Amino acid sequence: MTEDEIRAAYLTALTSVAPDIEAEAIGPDDHLQEDLELDSMDVLNLVAVLQKALGVDIPERDCPQIATLALAVGYLGRRLAG
């Protein structure tokens, strides 16, 4: 999977759990909770959707690593490669 594909998958997952957020409005360093106002329930739903879409296991302790688009693209890329 290329970085662009991971980015697209992340944005699709994020806008599916928070339909009121527009993908174009999400910056690479926007924090899920602090900037995009997701709560812990939304983050849990996002992890579930990502895990299904990408087929990677995202343990609970790694949740901070998907807290922004930029962090998530790096982290998910490593998980997919490993």
Place this chain on the structure above:
Amino acid sequence: MGLFTMPSLGADMEAGTLTEWLVGPGDRVRRGDIVAVVETQKGAIEIEIFEEGTVERLEAEIGQTLTVGAPLARIRGAGEAAEPGTARWTEVVAPEPAAPETPEPQPQRPAARGLAASPAARELAAERGIALATVTGTGPGGAILLADVERAQAVAQEAPDPRAGMRKAIASAMAKSKREIPHYYLAHRIDLQASTDWLSAQNAARPPEDRLLMGALIARAVARAAALVPAVNGHYGEEGFRPAAAVHLGLAVALRGGGLIAPAILDAHLLKLDAMMAAMRDLVARARAGRLRSSELTEGTITLSSLGETGVEVMAGIIYPPQVALVGFGAPRPEPMVHEGVVTIRQSVTATLAADHRVSDGRIGARFLLEIDRHLQHPEEP
């Protein structure tokens, strides 16, 4: 013959707009059935009925804005004779709309075929995202002109912002609370390490869709503690305080872009942890989507407001009338605490209680907070 009226969905509600009937004359209804959908400042609410019988006739039309107490429908109880003229009312009800002959989806672009509109009007409507079908044309043969689109846009901009309505509703409920309820406040720091460790171990073995949140452990603890301390759980009305037999736990759900709604999980004191988590998941999703049930907005007996993982430490909340207590949880964080006689870093959280002094005193409030603490020291309890 029972009269089914527009319910009050909270101290802050004056009126609602009927948007959908889910029953018609002749339909049997049972206690708890959802019979209509009403648009309020809290979003679209599914209205439940609390009597048994047969719908005799509908007294309100879709699109009507009705004040609390206005008649919605007449319900004939079991054994009551049908009113003469029922058939006439039955005829009035519009039949189910016939399926469209062409099953293809409607064109999404405003430039729908069959709508007469000038090219300039089409262009402006497309640019501003206005559906031409919603614009009234004043040109030849009803054709839509540029000026019509401009007018439609001006009207759309004047339409009230639903968030502004919600803010007004919060303002009115909270002002009433502060005006009438003599609040007292207690705070208690809780060692959350046992719950945190237990939760991590549980979640390590669970796929994300089955994972639990600390919020569910907290909700369970609050609901069970409230069941043991009747003076914080119930409603204060004109005849004074009425303790509730069950704990219907209101959860303050923040909406993105502002606003807050506190629907209740019914019989929360009976729920085990997985059921509590499922109930919270469902309630939060429906609160966001604006599809709550009337009982969830009216039956709450106590409210829990959690500031989440990234919030501040302490909240001193305002009671949601007619309830008599609100529990606040700050953000859990590692803090130096004395544990078994030694200062160590422990995950901790500060719980607060805002309670109604007409009903309880600090001693009772303290017992309630300590009871919550006790439950959080035993996350493994069934």
